Amino acid sequence: MTADRPDFFGALPPAHRDRLRTLAREVSFPAELRIFDEGGPADRFWVIRSGTVALDVYEPGRGAAVVETLGDGELLGWSWLFEPYHWHLGARTRAPVTAYEFDAEQVRGAIDADPAFGLAVTRCVAAVAIGRRLRAARLRLLDLYGAPGREPWTGAAGAAP
Amino acid sequence: MTAARPDLVPVPYRVAARTARTPDTADLVLDPVADALPPFAPGQFAMVYAFGVGDIPLSLSAQDGHRLTHTIRAVGAVSRALHGLWPGTTVGVRGPFGIGWEPPAVEGTDLLVVAGGLGLAPLRPLVRAVLAARPRYGRVAVLIGTRTPGDLLCTQDIEDWRAAGARVEVTVDRPDNAWQGDVGVVTDLLDRAEFAPRNAAAFLCGPEVMMRATARELVRRGLAPDRIQLSLERTMHCGTGHCGHCQLGPLLLCRDGPVVSWSHAEPLLLVREL
Structure with missing residues (x-):
């Protein structure tokens, strides 16, 4: 068994999960496909069933710098939930991907029409996608594995001084 | 004459080989010049x-008979001195110290x-x-988190471990353009590991912040x-429990360490400056 995965659907109460799934359609993407670009309209979102997607930021002279990868069960895209509904990052498949795809406007309509459903989905996006990724980003800001010019963690395998 | 105690008096070892692993990290392979130290259990450490410079605690990254291998990152005066040693140089080694992985x-x-x-x-x-006792x-x-692809240690071991039946996943904080693997924190890799929470044990080693986050996530899962073990570090000095550093x-x-259970460590790690 897989240990109590914190995937997107798993974090939704069953009734709301079932309802959201009725709005999904199954899609598949080949490897190395650009799914969306930074600044583009966030008119869809996905829950990855299999495969890997890299989130990136375009940097002049460097190209698309990958900032995070997403895998099975994870939510791809949350900019669709908040105005101005534009992607903050770009996304490209690393390997072939299968996913549940959602029409953002349709889901936002369902959220507006049913506050209980809307609260459950919003909580889920906030906890699973935004909260978890924010914590991870903050940890990575610490550069825990050692940066030049600062005292890195050394472990008992290489302690200072 | 009474034999010198290997926990108090350094035993001479000679550098048999040195292999650079990353720009600031190298493996030093040590052979005893004469008498060897007692065997080390995985997770125990040596001083x-x-x-002419000083001594530091170093865990073993491999042990083959009396031959010891340490992986050393050059970060301070002593580790820089050790990191820069070449075959034929003699060092002193005390140990084995502490409680290892169980x-x-x-x-x-x-x-x-x-x-x-x-x-x-x-x-x-x-x-x-x-993996040597895989059927057990x-x-x-x-699951391995590292800063960049170039900082990844044990690359040959990783292939060997996969071939021996382990699931090995690697994520990096800062990918280069050639990296096709995962990018993110090591806790994200827990999604890939299949395990039965009530019949599993975990072993963590890395920066304390990373171990805290991983232990909490494992408990949440x-x-x-008491089935989560982590290797802690403070300023080891004497190695014998006398100096208190x-x-x-x-x-x-x-x-009492360096390996302790999360059930013992968690309340202590919540106390600042402890």
């Missing part, structure tokens, strides 16, 4: 003395090994020991805190 006695237990950065080195003997255990996952609350980590 390694660069003559694999579960129950057969069929799923094992999770989670390493951050240089923390992979002290876990390497454990993974090797586990359930699923074995080795159902692992009992490595005190963490009621523990002297050179004697």
Whole structure:
């Protein structure tokens, strides 16, 4: 068994999960496909069933710098939930991907029409996608594995001084 | 004349080989000049003395008979001196010290090994020991977080471990353009590891912040805190529990650690400056 995965659907109460799934359609993407670009309209979102997607930021002279990868069960895209509904990052498949795809406007309509459903989905996006990724980003800001010019963690395998 | 105690008096070892692993990290292979130290258990550490500079605690990243291998990152005066040694140089070694990893006695237990950065080195003997007794255990996952692809240690071991039946996943904080693997924190890799929370044990080594985050996530997923072991570090100095430099609350980590359970460590790590 897989240990109590914190995937997107798993974090939704069953009734709301079932309802959201009725709005999904199954899609598949080949490897190395650009799914969306930074600044583009966030008119869809996905829950990855299999495969890997890299989130990136375009940097002049460097190209698309990958900032995070997403895998099975994870939510791809949350900019669709908040105005101005534009992607903050770009996304490209690393390997072939299968996913549940959602029409953002349709889901936002369902959220507006049913506050209980809307609260459950919003909580889920906030906890699973935004909260978890924010914590991870903050940890990575610490550069825990050692940066030049600062005292890195050394472990008992290489302690200072 | 009474024989010198190897926990108090450095035993001469000669550098048999030095292999650069990353720009600031190297493996030093040490052979005893005459008498050898007693065998080290995975996770135990030695005090390694660069003559004229000082000594530091170093876990073993491999042990082959009397031959010891340490993985050293050059960060301070002593580690820089050791990192720069070449074959033929003599160092002093005391040990073995502390309590190492304790694999579960129950057969069929799923094992999770989670390493951050240089923390992979002290876990390497454990993974090797586990895979040498592969049928005793359930699923074995080795999850590795590192700064960049170039900082990844044990690249050949990783292939060997996969071939021996372990699931090995690697994530980096800062990918280069050639990196096709995962990008993110090591806790994200827990999604890939298949394990039965009530029949699993975890072994963590890396930056303390990383170990805290991983231990909490494992507990949230159902692992009992006393089945999570982590290797802690404070300023080990004497190695024998006398000087108190490595005190963490009621523990002297050179004697009572460096490996402790999360159930013991969590309340202590919540106290600032402890």
